[in-house]
Amino acid sequence: MVSGFVLFNGLVYPSFKPLVRTEAMVVVGDRVVYAGDETRALRIADALGLEKVDLKGRVAMPGFIDAHAHLDSIGINLATLDLRGIDSIEELKSRLKEYVKSVKTRWVMGRGWDQELFRERRWPSRFDIDEVVSDRPVMLVRVCGHAAVLNTRAMELTGLLNAADRDVIRDERGNATGVIVERALDKVEELVRGSYTLDDYREFMMNSMKYAASLGVTTVSFVSVDLKSIRSLIMIEKDLGKLPIRVRAYLNPFDHGIDVIELLRQLGIRAGFGSHYLRINGIKVIADGSLGARTAWLSRPYSDDPGNSGRPNYGFDELMSIARRSSEACLQLAIHGIGDRMVEVILDIYGKLGNAQALRHRIEHASVLREDLIRRIRELGIVLAVQPHFVIADWWVVNRVGADRARYVYPFKTLIDNGIMLGFSTDAPVEPLNPWETVYAAVTRGCYEGIELCKYTGNERVGVVDVLHYYTYGSAYLLREENELGKLEPGYLADFIIIDKDPLSVGDKELRNIKVLETYTGGQKVYIRESH
Known part of the structure; x- marks a missing residue:
């Protein structure tokens, strides 16, 4: 018995440039072997004894390839304080106060703040963080990942409080504010990750x-x-x-x-x-x-x-x-x-x-x-x-x-x-x-x-x-893999997603609302939406 399936009764995009729309796709093993006419695809499935997957009018397209992401930080962030979108230092402190009640790790970590959004029109400081947590080291990373604010305890533990380092930001009196950037931040992240x-x-x-x-x-x-x-x-x-x-x-x-x-x-x-x-x-x-x-x-x-x-x-x-x-x-x-x-x-x-x-x-x-x-x-x-x-x-x-x-x-x-x-x-x-x-x-x-x-x-x-x-x-x-990834043409790896709407048919404002229903890598289903 050959391992594989046919997708039919829907819309398949094997390629976006050139733009190709088809009715069906046949997958054998981990590869696409055919993308085209539905009648022919079903004949191939019958000849090989393949499973038939009814798209029910939905859309299949190549899976997304993210050319630049930080998997480790994504995983860490899923388990740390999310500060994205907060609009004030007071809100930052409020979220931190609630978060530390349930976190037992030595370091308290968060990420996502942007001082440009703050009503106070300034950067947060170690003194702001000290008001909430003073007995455990805290590091809250700016959304860009190139700056962070530490509390005094963290500055002391890392030796940055009195360090002569251009990446440790100081106020007009020469006192460390708790904000660090670039290589100073790298040093602290290395220390935290080492734990x-x-x-x-x-x-x-x-x-x-x-x-x-x-x-x-x-x-x-x-x-x-x-x-x-x-x-x-x-x-x-x-x-x-x-x-x-x-x-x-x-x-x-x-x-x-x-x-x-x-x-x-x-x-x-x-x-x-x-x-x-x-x-x-x-x-x-x-x-x-x-x-x-x-x-x-x-x-x-x-x-x-x-x-x-x-x-x-x-x-x-x-x-x-x-x-x-x-x-x-x-x-x-x-x-x-x-x-x-x-x-x-x-x-x-x-x-x-x-x-x-x-x-x-x-x-x-x-x-x-x-x-x-x-x-x-x-x-x-x-x-x-x-x-x-x-x-x-x-x-x-x-x-x-x-x-x-x-x-x-x-x-x-x-x-x-x-x-x-x-x-x-x-x-x-x-x-x-x-x-x-x-x-x-x-x-x-x-x-x-x-x-x-x-x-x-x-x-x-x-x-x-x-x-x-x-x-x-x-x-x-x-990635130097354009002959195996990024399309759903015969010979390409069967990495694809099934989505609820045709992105070429919806309005601009609706694009961000498209839902992924299923995800496949190498012809194997690795995700299915619960409500699907």
Whole structure:
């Protein structure tokens, strides 16, 4: 008996570019073997003795491939205090007060606040947190993941209270405010994560993968991966035989004193090493900060902070060394560059490597792009992992960069028109992992929400077909797997979702309300909606 099934009596999208609509699809084993006429598909099913799955008028399409997300942080966030959307420091304190009543962990963790939303019009401080919790260390991470506020106990335990560190923010009197950014935050997160056991990590990973599957995400490009995370994924795959979704890992270049690039080189691990479900693709480097924390490196100062242009996290020679060693080890680079000056430096480095296009080296975010940078990206053949939901979340960005630079911010349509390959993503948990929120943001560009950037860049709205293409095939291209993932054509892996509405038939405002009813990876059902 052949293992497989036929989907019929519905609408199937094997591809979005070119746009192909069919009536049915046949899956044998873990692959699509036919997509087309329903009558022929049913004949194939009868000949092979396949199960028949009635779509009942619903829609099947390729599963979403998130080109840039943090599976470990998603899993941790599912178990920590959610501060997304709060509008005041008082509300932050109120939520923290309730949360600590039921949490017994040594560190109290939360994430998601944005000072731009606060009625107090200021950043939170350690003194705010001390009012609620003073006897246990607390760290509350800003939504962007590039800044956090600690209470005094946490500042003392980490040695940051009196540290001479530029990433520890101080007031005009020189006193630490409790806000930390970039590498200081990295140090604290490393300390906190060090307290988690391997079993903790396995739970975080399973929870995040199941959550992704429930949203229709069948592959995740997992970035900023530490060794404990990759080890936990290897153990899960060994125990279960496969993962619920496909994971492509981009490891940190250094981990607790270990030179990860050299470790991978000595082991002979190159881009694409692993199984169909878990692969190591390359190295992720966070080269600058974020616009929200004003640490992204701009070519000119921030409009709302004229003495500050942001800064790089690495000197040129250090970043060049990481890039060259990664390329020589045949590892794909994914370098985080948000500010235009940072993107410029990354392109200088990729230009010097010589094999950037062959290895499909990536730039993550590429948030502020001058016209000359777009030309260089096209000429060098660099691919970009972008996050359309930033357009809505960064509602303050025009004030941050100024009206004269607004046209440079998140220019997705211009990139597409220039033939640059994009992979759409969320940077979750920075933005919601739900792909339909990202689709909505790319198509509407925040115009219905009155986002100021839309007034300057409404021309950068992307059509639904293009959005779905870059969220499936485009992301697969970034992973160097466009011949197996991102479509439902014969020979492709049967990673697909069944949804309740046709995204090409609903209005823009309805896109974010589309529901995922079932999710399949390799022809196996990994999620079914309870009410379905």
